[in-house]
Amino acid sequence: MVDVALNDGELAHAEARFRALRIRARWRRRILPVVGIAGFVGFWAALVYVLKVPPFVAPSPVAVLQKLLDEFPKLMANLGPTAVESISGFALGNLTAILIATVFVHKKSLEDAFFPIVVLINTVPVVAKAPILVLLLGNGMEPKIAIAALICFFPTLVNMVRGLESVNPQALELMRVLSASKAEVFFKLRLQNSLPYLFSALKIAASTAVIGAIVGEWIGSTAGIGALIIQSMYAFDSAMLYATVVVGSTFSVLFFLTITLIERVLVRWKPAVGT
Amino acid sequence: MPVLAHSTAIDCRDLTVRFITERRTVTALERVSFTVDRGGFLALLGPSGCGKSTLLRVIADLVPPTTGTVSVLGGKPEEARRQRALGFVFQDAALLPWRTALQNVELPLEVGGGAERLPKGAPTPRELLRLVGLDGWEASFPHELSGGMRQRVAIARALVSAPRILLMDEPFGALDEITRDRLNEELRRIWQDVQTTILFVTHSIYESLFLGEQVLVLAANPGRVKNIIATNLPKARHLSIRETEPFMRLAADLRRTLGS
Numbered sequence: 090m091v092d093v094a095l096n097d098g099e100l101a102h103a104e105a106r107f108r109a110l111r112i113r114a115r116w117r118r119r120i121l122p123v124v125g126i127a128g129f130v131g132f133w134a135a136l137v138y139v140l141k142v143p144p145f146v147a148p149s150p151v152a153v154l155q156k157l158l159d160e161f162p163k164l165m166a167n168l169g170p171t172a173v174e175s176i177s178g179f180a181l182g183n184l185t186a187i188l189i190a191t192v193f194v195h196k197k198s199l200e201d202a203f204f205p206i207v208v209l210i211n212t213v214p215v216v217a218k219a220p221i222l223v224l225l226l227g228n229g230m231e232p233k234i235a236i237a238a239l240i241c242f243f244p245t246l247v248n249m250v251r252g253l254e255s256v257n258p259q260a261l262e263l264m265r266v267l268s269a270s271k272a273e274v275f276f277k278l279r280l281q282n283s284l285p286y287l288f289s290a291l292k293i294a295a296s297t298a299v300i301g302a303i304v305g306e307w308i309g310s311t312a313g314i315g316a317l318i319i320q321s322m323y324a325f326d327s328a329m330l331y332a333t334v335v336v337g338s339t340f341s342v343l344f345f346l347t348i349t350l351i352e353r354v355l356v357r358w359k360p361a362v363g364t
Numbered sequence: 365m366p367v368l369a370h371s372t373a374i375d376c377r378d379l380t381v382r383f384i385t386e387r388r389t390v391t392a393l394e395r396v397s398f399t400v401d402r403g404g405f406l407a408l409l410g411p412s413g414c415g416k417s418t419l420l421r422v423i424a425d426l427v428p429p430t431t432g433t434v435s436v437l438g439g440k441p442e443e444a445r446r447q448r449a450l451g452f453v454f455q456d457a458a459l460l461p462w463r464t465a466l467q468n469v470e471l472p473l474e475v476g477g478g479a480e481r482l483p484k485g486a487p488t489p490r491e492l493l494r495l496v497g498l499d500g501w502e503a504s505f506p507h508e509l510s511g512g513m514r515q516r517v518a519i520a521r522a523l524v525s526a527p528r529i530l531l532m533d534e535p536f537g538a539l540d541e542i543t544r545d546r547l548n549e550e551l552r553r554i555w556q557d558v559q560t561t562i563l564f565v566t567h568s569i570y571e572s573l574f575l576g577e578q579v580l581v582l583a584a585n586p587g588r589v590k591n592i593i594a595t596n597l598p599k600a601r602h603l604s605i606r607e608t609e610p611f612m613r614l615a616a617d618l619r620r621t622l623g624s
Contacts, residue, residue, distance in 0.1 A: 259458035268476035
């Protein structure tokens with residue numbers, strides 16, 4: 090018989106080593122992205138300084154930061170409308186998609202009739218949809234909300250239909266053996282099953298809704314992140330342009346993170362492997 | 365040979381099931397006849413493609429018969445299903461991944477008016493989880509359970525509506541042999557505890573003999589009855605029964621029947 094058991098001292102030592110390694114790995118995961126971003130900004134600053142890039146072509150990161158601080162109230166005042174447009178568009182587009190997906194799953198003939206139209210509308214690029222909607226809906230927030238909604242709609246519809254349909258066939262048989270009603274099958278089985286699919290679409294929609302609102306603001310608007318981008322470009326105010334972009338994408342990231350957090354609360358389970 | 369209706373759980377006569385596909389018509393079952401008494405334990409043994417699963421699905425009103433009749437508890441399969449007299453355990457556990465073990469067992473009570481139809485004194489979901497040996501796992505999600513534990517949850521879920529007939533479609537087929545042996549023993553015990561009728565599909569000779577009071581042997585292409593035997597083994601069984609002479613003789617018989 091070979092005795093390979095560690096004594097208490099050795100075991101404690103091995104455990105401590107393992108823990109130290111894990112902590113180091115965790116810190117590496119946190120620090121490396123920060124190092125990457127800092128390196129990128131440093132490289133940008135050096136490039137602007139060494140090549141003596143004029144401020145109307147590209148600003149140094151320091152000038153952008155200065156602009157962010159100086160013009161903070163103006164930037165926030167313009168973020169307001171963009172935020173309202175993208176969040177309303179997000180809500181409108183996704184709710185419509187969820188409702189239509191529910192109808193499609195229950196009435197296959199409606200899906201066959203109307204899905205091609207949905208695909209057709211989706212093939213029109215956003216920049217082409219925007220003028221059409223401005224003509225239809227005027228110059229206020231409505232066309233921007235509509236563009237944000239349209240841009241969210243398609244991925245959510247496709248994913249939601251898939252999520253509602255890709256139910257384990259044996260679970261469906263189980264519901265039949267239990268004589269469950271259509272509503273029970275929908276709420277107890279299909280809707281729950283669709284949540285992971287829905288959230289992967291919502292996470293995409295969170296960032297595309299902001300893009301939709303900004304593109305909408307490019308066409309005939311005096312307020313919002315999109316309008317500010319156009320104004321700074323025409324004024325050759327590159328620092329302001331960059332600062333506006335930073336504000337817009339920060340909002341986008343926060344929107345995305347909020348959806349991710351909601352997903353973590355609602356979807357506590359792991360989808361079955363291979364389905 | 366008429367059988368008294370009240371003592372018969374399932375009466376299958378000249379059952380034929382054909383599936384029509386675009387390319388050809390497949391005969392899954394051809395003129396299958398057999399009966400199962402109430403409280404019986406019938407093992408359905410046969411090679412893949414002999415229509416064992418189809419047979420269970422006809423009884424559960426999931427597949428309509430093409431010709432022939434199936435009477436379940438003296439009525440149509442649909443009536444039995446609507447009265448919630450049937451429990452079904454599937455090949456893969458088919459648990460809902462967003463529900464805990466306990467919530468999965470509770471599902472049949474939440475749909476199809478399950479709670480109202482429950483007979484008085486029926487075991488609660490918690491008691492059933494204890495019966496299948498999952499005490500303390502109530503709050504675990506399916507992905508946290510092993511394959512054997514998931515099938516135990518599925519069995520508890522099938523038992524929660526106090527079914528008079530339990531249909532099991534190769535429930536232990538995907539499990540390792542050690543887990544499978546243990547669950548076989550437990551299923552015998554559960555059958556004696558809850559006193560229900562069980563139809564159990566398998567393609568293992570040993571499993572069919574150990575579990576069943578009767579074994580129905582099916583042949584494939586098309587699925588038809590080859591033989592039906594009563595095992596006449598003692599009611600209280602331990603796995604070691606598989607090493608006894610009568611068991612081995614029956615196993616050899618079954619193997620010959622399957623091979624011929």
